Amino acid sequence: MIGVLLAAGSGSRIKPFSLTGSKVMLEFLGKPLLFYHIDEFVKHGIDDIVIICNRDNVGEISERCGKEYGKTKIGYVVQDVQLGPSHAIYSARDLLTDSHFLFKYGDSVHSDDLVGTLLKKNKGDGVITLRKVKDPKRYGIARLEKDVVVEIMEKPEKAPSKLGLVGAGILNTQKFLAGIEKDILFSGKKEVPPPEYVLREGGKLPYWVYDGKREDLGKPWDVLLVNRLLVEKFADKKGWVGGKIGKKTVLKNFSGVAGNVGDNSVIDGSVIMEGAVVGNNCKIIDSVIGKNCVVGDGFVVKSGKAEVFVKDHYEKADCSVGVFLGDGVTIGKDVICKPGKMVYPGKTVKTLEEDHLVRAVVFDADNTLYDTKVVSPLADKAAMKFFAKQGGREAHLYAGWKEIVEQVKEDTDPKKRHRKYSYGLLAKRHRLKDVEGAFGAFLKVLLNRLQVFSGVPELLEGLEGYKVALVSEDPSDVLIPKIKRLKLEGYFNLVLSSDSIGVMKPNEEYIKLAMQALGVSPYECVFVGDNFEKDLKMAGKMGGKTVLYGEGEGADFVGGNHKELVGILRDV
Numbered sequence: 001m002i003g004v005l006l007a008a009g010s011g012s013r014i015k016p017f018s019l020t021g022s023k024v025m026l027e028f029l030g031k032p033l034l035f036y037h038i039d040e041f042v043k044h045g046i047d048d049i050v051i052i053c054n055r056d057n058v059g060e061i062s063e064r065c066g067k068e069y070g071k072t073k074i075g076y077v078v079q080d081v082q083l084g085p086s087h088a089i090y091s092a093r094d095l096l097t098d099s100h101f102l103f104k105y106g107d108s109v110h111s112d113d114l115v116g117t118l119l120k121k122n123k124g125d126g127v128i129t130l131r132k133v134k135d136p137k138r139y140g141i142a143r144l145e146k147d148v149v150v151e152i153m154e155k156p157e158k159a160p161s162k163l164g165l166v167g168a169g170i171l172n173t174q175k176f177l178a179g180i181e182k183d184i185l186f187s188g189k190k191e192v193p194p195p196e197y198v199l200r201e202g203g204k205l206p207y208w209v210y211d212g213k214r215e216d217l218g219k220p221w222d223v224l225l226v227n228r229l230l231v232e233k234f235a236d237k238k239g240w241v242g243g244k245i246g247k248k249t250v251l252k253n254f255s256g257v258a259g260n261v262g263d264n265s266v267i268d269g270s271v272i273m274e275g276a277v278v279g280n281n282c283k284i285i286d287s288v289i290g291k292n293c294v295v296g297d298g299f300v301v302k303s304g305k306a307e308v309f310v311k312d313h314y315e316k317a318d319c320s321v322g323v324f325l326g327d328g329v330t331i332g333k334d335v336i337c338k339p340g341k342m343v344y345p346g347k348t349v350k351t352l353e354e355d356h357l358v359r360a361v362v363f364d365a366d367n368t369l370y371d372t373k374v375v376s377p378l379a380d381k382a383a384m385k386f387f388a389k390q391g392g393r394e395a396h397l398y399a400g401w402k403e404i405v406e407q408v409k410e411d412t413d414p415k416k417r418h419r420k421y422s423y424g425l426l427a428k429r430h431r432l433k434d435v436e437g438a439f440g441a442f443l444k445v446l447l448n449r450l451q452v453f454s455g456v457p458e459l460l461e462g463l464e465g466y467k468v469a470l471v472s473e474d475p476s477d478v479l480i481p482k483i484k485r486l487k488l489e490g491y492f493n494l495v496l497s498s499d500s501i502g503v504m505k506p507n508e509e510y511i512k513l514a515m516q517a518l519g520v521s522p523y524e525c526v527f528v529g530d531n532f533e534k535d536l537k538m539a540g541k542m543g544g545k546t547v548l549y550g551e552g553e554g555a556d557f558v559g560g561n562h563k564e565l566v567g568i569l570r571d572v
Helices: 033-043 058-068 085-091 114-121 173-181 194-200 222-234 375-388 394-408 419-430 435-449 456-461 476-485 508-518 532-541 563-571
Strands: 002-006 048-053 073-078 100-105 108-110 126-132 140-145 148-154 163-172 207-209 214-216 239-241 250-252 255-257 266-268 283-285 307-310 313-316 323-325 341-343 360-363 467-471 494-496 525-529 545-549 557-559
Touching: 002 033, 002 085, 033 048, 033 058, 033 100, 033 114, 048 058, 048 085, 058 073, 085 100, 085 173, 085 194, 100 114, 100 173, 108 163, 108 222, 114 126, 114 163, 126 148, 126 194, 148 194, 163 173, 163 194, 173 194, 214 222, 222 239, 222 255, 239 250, 250 255, 255 266, 360 508, 375 394, 375 419, 375 435, 394 419, 419 435, 435 476, 456 563, 467 508, 476 494, 494 508, 508 532, 525 532, 525 563, 532 545, 557 563
Parallel strands: 002 048, 002 100, 048 073, 126 207, 239 255, 250 266, 266 283, 323 341, 360 467, 360 525, 467 494, 525 545, 545 557
Antiparallel strands: 100 163, 108 214, 126 163, 140 148, 140 163, 307 313
């Protein structure tokens, strides 16, 4: 029988650990989580295995599995679009050459051997695993008739039972493929669990009820719960040590230590990953210390019920939590950490009063990266000089144009805020021609005189490792020539102009589109601008950190120059 492991989840809810690797390759007791599933397959004679991956983790998974399981036949399939577990299995249809396949979710762990039980109970069209659940609205729920499963309903509003589907079962290959090929799958559609497609083809699926322990690796604190289950299953209640612990250091409550811990420390219900170095006299409770972290002496983590950052929002943890440090974090000496705090990979922090999540920087353009206050009036006068050659005095035309600008300056339509529009109104009033020529005259002077602020190139060069966006009220036919002339275009992952958004600032569409394109949330961003109301206020309300260049109030930080931003980023 072919074994199918579903490992294509992006892990977006388990940051910071998914930022540096696949969540199914997180190590517990010195072994990646996925290897526990492979070992269970091989133990029962299933040595033809298909692993469903995503584009980002297929390289990591195939390389490590190839080294560890060279004698086992393993195929790797990439699920290009995340359309649920049924689609993931369907992605491997060309490799499902046996009459039945045994599927298992790669991010779940169980205290009991599910594969052995499934193989014993398999008959006919397969067998599925169910368990009693407290909140049926969160799971695929079985509808029974005379103790026979007739339907699996995904997250039903009105549950037909309290028996939820466990991510492990055996299915008839032909009936599964026939069922799913009759369906139309698309993003946003309610998922159909894999066994349901067999049932729709008239298949008969017996079931068994699993009553052992189970944990899903979905959110940051689940690392603690999965570790606890595996320590309980394979080690002892104190914990597991694969690294080194110093003199008088104590392990308590199912801890797992793959790194090194100094003297006189307490590791309580925590995970210390490979390559991490923890100093002396530390007390670390209910925490996860990522790979290659360096933790200074006297580090104290307080544990408790707390809200933790999950993907793009804060959520109350299901258990007591301490700190979650991503890979390569450095913590100074004598730092005291509040419960539930998180630090993203590679950061150096001296205090842990709040999270350190920033991995993107969003810049305003005008008067933030380059000075347009002085240059723009000169460029507009060049346009008026161009018009004056067709009739009228330059000063008179300029005053008339300023009146028009006053009339449209609050308009939210980018077309009406474009200089071509105001120049056009002026030309119509004075019977002038060649608005394009006037705009060209404006643009020529603007580009010739425009200069970046001191320190900007050095700042942008120092943002390696961050996603960087430029978000401007300028239309694209002004913004793009500006940044090309100043040789700034190569520094940005994203450039948004007012005509690409369809509205002027302040508007949350600027933030929403930037976040979507960068793949981050406002909590993970620093927003930098020279106008608090237009550039920063809305972003701050949505959770972002804000830096105001110049004088003013309301922002998290007020910076006098671009060099200070480097220090601010280090602190957040």
